[in-house]
Amino acid sequence: xxxxxxxxxxxxxxxxxxxxxxxxxxxxxxxxxxxxxxxxxxxxxxxxxxxxxxxxxxxxx
Numbered sequence: 001x002x003x004x005x006x007x008x009x010x011x012x013x014x015x016x017x018x019x020x021x022x023x024x025x026x027x028x029x030x031x032x033x034x035x036x037x038x039x040x041x042x043x044x045x046x047x048x049x050x051x052x053x054x055x056x057x058x059x060x061x
Contacts, residue, residue: 005047012040 001009015037019030 002047002051005044005051008040008044008047012037012044015040 015033019025019033019037025033
């Protein structure tokens with residue numbers, strides 16, 4: 001897994017954890033956290049797909 005994928009996964013989990021641990025949040029803040037977790041999750045999936053597509057070749061030809 002690439003570093004960007006790990007960072008995006010951690011940010012997704014952090015925003016979901018804040019949302020889950022504080023059930024009494026105001027509606028705008030809760031909506032912002034939901035949108036942020038969705039954006040980070042899609043970014044995570046994109047980083048996973050991009051990481052699979054590009055392979056590192058240690059032999060320079």
